Amino acid sequence: MPSYTAPVKDMQFILHNVLNVTAQDVPGYAELEADFTSAILEEAGKLTSEVLAPLNATGDAEGCTLENGVVRTPAGFKAAFDQVRDGGWPGLDLPEQYGGQGMPYVMGSAVGEFFSAANQAFTMYHGLTHGAASAILAHGTEQQKDTYLPKMVSCEWTGTMNLTEPHCGTDLGMMRSKAVPQEDGSYKISGQKIFISAGEHDMADNIIHLVLAKIPGGPEGIKGVSLFIVPKFLVKDDGSLGERNGVSCGKIEEKMGIHGNSTCVMNYDEATGYLLGQEHKGMRAMFTMMNEARIGVGMQGLAQAEVAYQNALDYAKERLQGRDVTGVKNPDGPADPLIVHPDIRRSLMDQKSFAEGARAFMLWGASLVDRAHRMEDKDADGLVSLMTPVIKGFLTDQGFDMTVLAQQVYGGHGYIEESGVSQFVRDARIAMIYEGANGVQALDLVGRKLATDGGKHVMAFFDLVKSFIKDNEGNEALKADFLDPLKAASKDLQAAGMFFMQNGMKNPNAALAGSYDFMHLFGHVCLGLMWAQMGKAALTALEAGADDETFYRTKLTTGRYYMQRRLPATALHLARINSGADTVMELEAANF
Amino acid sequence: MPSYTAPVKDMQFILHNVLNVTAQDVPGYAELEADFTSAILEEAGKLTSEVLAPLNATGDAEGCTLENGVVRTPAGFKAAFDQVRDGGWPGLDLPEQYGGQGMPYVMGSAVGEFFSAANQAFTMYHGLTHGAASAILAHGTEQQKDTYLPKMVSCEWTGTMNLTEPHCGTDLGMMRSKAVPQEDGSYKISGQKIFISAGEHDMADNIIHLVLAKIPGGPEGIKGVSLFIVPKFLVKDDGSLGERNGVSCGKIEEKMGIHGNSTCVMNYDEATGYLLGQEHKGMRAMFTMMNEARIGVGMQGLAQAEVAYQNALDYAKERLQGRDVTGVKNPDGPADPLIVHPDIRRSLMDQKSFAEGARAFMLWGASLVDRAHRMEDKDADGLVSLMTPVIKGFLTDQGFDMTVLAQQVYGGHGYIEESGVSQFVRDARIAMIYEGANGVQALDLVGRKLATDGGKHVMAFFDLVKSFIKDNEGNEALKADFLDPLKAASKDLQAAGMFFMQNGMKNPNAALAGSYDFMHLFGHVCLGLMWAQMGKAALTALEAGADDETFYRTKLTTGRYYMQRRLPATALHLARINSGADTVMELEAANF
Incomplete structure (x- = not known):
């Protein structure tokens, strides 16, 4: 059975040695002293490793069941959810006004990684609540906020997001769900939504569904979509629960993974709903929290890679098989541990260098979100908007690949469910798909974000890389190992951007055919930058005579x-981008 | 529910336009006229698409069950197995003397791909029988051959291979199973074997287990391992079935995939066994059929990629989502089909160019096996031995990646088991592990095969590439598109080999740290060579005024x-190889 240990020290290294949070001028960051963050992270680490991780494999094996309209979550989930709720974890970074702890998003993300790594399926229940609460916070009326937020921040009530319908996922303009206005200002919502995570379950008194639907007579397509609050139980004026609303779970989907989360088909049959935000501006309301939601999914990719790595590492240290070709390492045993073998180390180092680089990338992104939200820093907002598809797409693709590497370390045992490592692969797979499939992330990056504000944000990113290299060019310990490879990778990224500029105007497909490679190229450069910054922080600590050399x-x-073995992937992505769209677009569909 | 259509035309193209089988001087190849192979492939295509493919998803959902020692295969498997048996498919390339059809291995492989693609879990039952029969054919006494082969060739009896024990997989020298000699010349076999595919089931009257075990008093480690025939029911002198032997299935493993195949824990309790081949030479006996078995597994990687691609392609043509950025393509529908989008095409072209290149590679390997076996051609034997880890490791890694790409085309629907595409991913995963995990393939390639016979076979491979380029250098239609990229990729491979030569002697880890990358680098060059040959064959056909332009x-x-987008991966692999072993080996195990 797999285990999980929260990487507290590593998280502290990023928060304090790399991001240097207390020195940043973001409101709330001054309080993030190392002792304080350490206490929170240790506590979160204890809860996740001792309470949530043990429920991961059992939740996978048992799954959720639907009987007579009631969804039962796996054994132990409800008690654990109570513990999470009692600890105030769901509201860690939500406003104190509604019962949260008002901490910065960067802390929410740090803790969030632990939760996701320990038990992704479980964590989604309060993760989605967080998303729904954020939407109400951003777009709700005062009355809506007062009605729903206190209960959602505490997770007494949970939340969901209802977008997808059977015939439309990415292309929500085709949506059929209807919202018919009523005389009292409410709406009657009818339609079917699919893939609704945590759509129905037995862990909360009420479930607040946020539902996209069209008001008849509104604009065609995506411009006619509005967002509604549809509670499972209607809420009376005094805040107590009223009658059951016309929404029900029609089916729980059988999925490849995240079995502990109930993925529901939700049927709305003239359910009472309340407009959230403006009429026909539903997509805009969704998009305001898109960056956070997508960074959160990127974090899941990293989290599954981390927990899979931890277990593969343990296995590689314990499993005795074969002998070190350069000389026996375990003469008293029948064989040496797997970790003596170079190819096992290659795999472990791929995983380790990814997880640590990704963690820095994710926290940097989260700190930009704080800067954007708490300081209304438009540059930070632009930069994180640019980064968001990279964090989501790159970290989930690579995170999944790393779980596959971890599984491979186990040999045949990795294919047997008993080892638990197959679950990491199966759970990690979803993150490449939901919250916008990764191909859509690449399209968002190349088709929209690159050119936003006249390309200002991508230029800001390049400036950041350049300044870092320039500021440190005298640092000989950093130069050959970190700065030179970063410079080369960054040049590849610039060359790719140049190719898009020169060819994309004439032929958008020339850019879009390279969008996926561009997302990965960008991701590698970001991780290269993170590693250069971490390298610098490590050298600084060593020079200062840090304890733990x-x-x-x-x-x-x-x-x-990472710099030697992973970063050179940028050249391959550039080569593919430079090949353009010809061979991609040439075949008629019938000739594939 | 997914479907499968056997790629008969594509297979014919490789057999006749590329390999030009009838012009080869291999015994049995002259009979492989296009009409003849077409008839066989069409028939196999019909059986696999109409009978086996429909049982794939149901077999996955139902799995195998063990009750009171009896293993039940999924509904429909037994009847389908009878049909396969009646058609004589299991013995297609086995000797006529024992009831087979005596066709070359290249035909067995071509047909085998169809079977694996349609239903991998099902096909393993006769696939393993084929392997066990081949071992008896190569090492059995006349009496053993006469006793077992007719029934195994027809698949009235099936076969298994018993290698792994709980504490040893790759490192079989640690094996604990014992074989105690009896006065009558037989042995009593005791021990536990795990991961035994088709170890017990309800589709055959008898199961012939081939079991590795140690005869007490023999040499230590791997040199003391012998191979035994252990029938489930002992066979009387008249060929009828006698008493039940002391072997039983203790458990069916719960796996990530191939649920339709019963993966058993097999317990041997003083079971009667008969020595196959020589005492203590069990590994040698296993290795004689290793090339075939591993090429067969490589073929499974390709097969799952093919069937996943076919279904992703159908989905991409049917699913309407979004609009072509260069102009609406389906004005009468609510949206355009997915296949208009460049990134969907990028994914489909990755899959298509892999599957077709891999098919040529696999059949080329099979033709080398025929040359080695039917002509005792030592050069062909050496070359295919060199290629075997590449075919196995590269095709299964890439094949798995392609199923993941296919799944991604489905968006959220790909994660739901109902779509059937998750099964391709889960089934494909095992091929990277069994028959020698891919890390072990890389070790075999770099640690053994490269240097075999003084490096003669790798030089022969380079000569082959060089001659092809030289022979066609006047072909302008081929040069820039195919020959130049092939030359560049081949140079990368040579440079990698050079790095190993210069560094591997001083420090074996410097080579082994790059072994996995070398396997992939080699694989890409092979597929590059295949595509260059296919390109030439296609141009030749067009010049000759072929019908189907x-x-x-x-x-x-x-x-x-492939040449533009996939082959440039060679440079990345070379860069990783050239970085050597320093960062791979530097960390103490405790510091990971």
Whole structure:
């Protein structure tokens, strides 16, 4: 059975040595002293490793069941959810006004990684509540906020997001769900939504569904979509629960993974709904929290990679098989541990260098969100909007690949469900799909974000890379190992951007055929930048005579590994981008 | 529910336009006229698409059950197995002397791909029988052959291979199973074997287990391992079935995929066994059929990629979502089909160019096996031994990746088991593990095969590439699109080999740290060579005024795609190899 240990020290390294949070001028960051963050992370680490991780495999095996309209979550989930609720974890970064703790998003993300790694299916119940609460916070009336937020922040009530319908996922303009206005200002919502995570379950008194639907007579397509609050139980004026609303779970989907989360078909039959935000501006309301939601999914990719890595590492240290070709390492045993073998190390280093780089990338993104929200910093907002599809697409693709590598370390045992590692692969797979499939992320990046505000934000990113290299060019310990590879990778990214500029105007397909590669190219450069920054932070700590020398030396080795072995992927992505659209678009559909 | 159509035309193209089988001097090849192979392939295509494919998803959902020692296969398997048996398919390439049809292995492989693609879990039952029969054929006494082969060739009896034990998979020298010699010349076999595919089931009257075990007093480690025939029911002198042997299924493993195949824990309790081949030479006996078995697994990678691609392609043509950015393509519908989008095409072309290149590679390998076996051609034997880990490792890794790409085309629907595409991913995953995990393939390639016979076979491969380029250098239609990229990729492969030569002697880890990348680098060069040959064959057919011009033009486009978009991966692999072992080996195990 797999286990999980929250990487608290690593998280602290990023928060304090790399991001240097207390020195940042973001409101709320000054309080993030190392002792304080350490206490929170330790506590979250304890809860996730001791309570949530043990329910991961059992939740996978048992799954959710639907009987007479009632969804039962796996054994132990309800008690664990109570513990999570009692600890105030769901509201960690939500406003104090509604019962939250008002901490920055960067802390919510740090803790969120632990939760996702320990039990992704479980964590989605309060994760989606967080998303729904954020939407109400951003777009709700005062009355709506007062009615729903206190209960949602505490997770007494949970939330859902209802977008997809059987015939439309990405292309929501085709939506058929209807919202008919009533005399009292409410709407009657009818239609079917699918793939609704946590759509129905037994862990909360009420479920607040946020539902996209069309008001008849509104504009065609995506411009006629509005967002509604549809509670499972209507809420009376005094805040108590009233009658059951016309919404029900028609089916629980059988999925490849995240079995512990109930993925429901939700049927709305003249359910009472309340407009959230403006009429026909439903997509805009969804998009305001899109960056956070997508960074959160990117984090899931990293989280599954981390927990899979931890277990593969344990296995590689314990499993005795074969002998070190350069000389026996375990003479008293029948064989050496797997970890002596170079190819096993290659796999473990791929995983380790990804997870640590990704963690820095995710927290950097989260800190930009804080900057954007807490300081109304438009540049930070632009930059994180640019980064969001990269964080989501790159971290989930790579995170999944890393779980596959971890599974491979187990040999045949990895294919047997008993080992638990197959679950990491199956759970990680969904993150590449939901919250906008990764192909759509690439399209968003290349088709929209690159050109936003005249390309200002991508230029800001390049400036950031350039300044870092320039500021540190005298640092010999950093130069050959970190700065030079980063410079080369960054050049590849610029060349790709140049190719799009020169060819994309004439032929959009020339850019779009390279969009997926561009997303990965960009991701590698970001992780290269993160590793260069972490390398610098590690060197600084060593120069300052830090206690745990091994920790920082290990960081340097891991970073060098990334720069030497992973970052050169940028050249391959550039080559593919430069090949343009000809062979991609040439075939008639019938000739495939 | 997914469907499958056997790619008969494509297989014919490789057999006749590329490999030109009837012109080869291999015994049995002259009979492989296009009409003859077409009849066989059409018939196999019908059986696999109409009988086996429909049982794939149901077999996955139902799985195998063990009750009171009896294993029940999924509904429909037994009847389908009878049909396969009646058609004589299991013995297609086994000797006529024992009831087979004596066709070359290349035909067995061509047909085998169809079977695996349609239903991998099902096909393993006769696939393993084929492997066990081949071992008896190569190492059995005349009496053993006469006793077992007729029934195994017909699949009245099936076969298994018993290698792995709980504590040893790759490192079989640690094996604990014992074989105690008896006065009558037989042995009593005791021990536990795990991961035994088709170990017990209800589709055959008898199961012939081939079991590795140690005879007490023999040499230590792998040199003391012998191979035994252990029938489920002992066979009397008249060929009828006698008493039940001391072997039983203790458990069916719950796996990530191939649920339709019963993966058993097999317990041997003083079971009667008969030595196959020589005492203590069990590994040698296993290895004689290793090339075939591993090429067969490589073929499974390709097969799952093919069937996943076919279904993703159908979905991409049917699912309406979004509009072509260059102009509406389906004005009468609510949206355009997915296949108009460049990134969907990028994914489909990745899959298509892989499957077709892999098919040529697999059949080329099979033709080398025929040359080695039917002509005792030592050069062909050496070359295919070199290629075997590449075919196995590269095709299964890439094949798995392609199923993941296919799943992604489905968006959220791909994650729901109902769509059937998740099964392709889950089934494909095992091929990277069994018959030697892919890390072990890479080790075999770099640690053993490269240097075999003084490096003669890898030089022969390079000569082959060089001659092809030289022979066609006047062909302008081929040069820029195919020959130049092939030359560049081949240079990368040579440079990698050079790095190993220069560094591997001093430090074996410097080579082994790059072994996995070398396997993939080699695989890409092989597929590049295949595409260059297919490109030439397509051009030749077009020049000759072939009927189906579109077919050959599509081949050229697909080949160009591979050369432009996939083959440049060689440079990345070389960069990783050239980084050596330093960062791979630097960390102490405790510091990971």
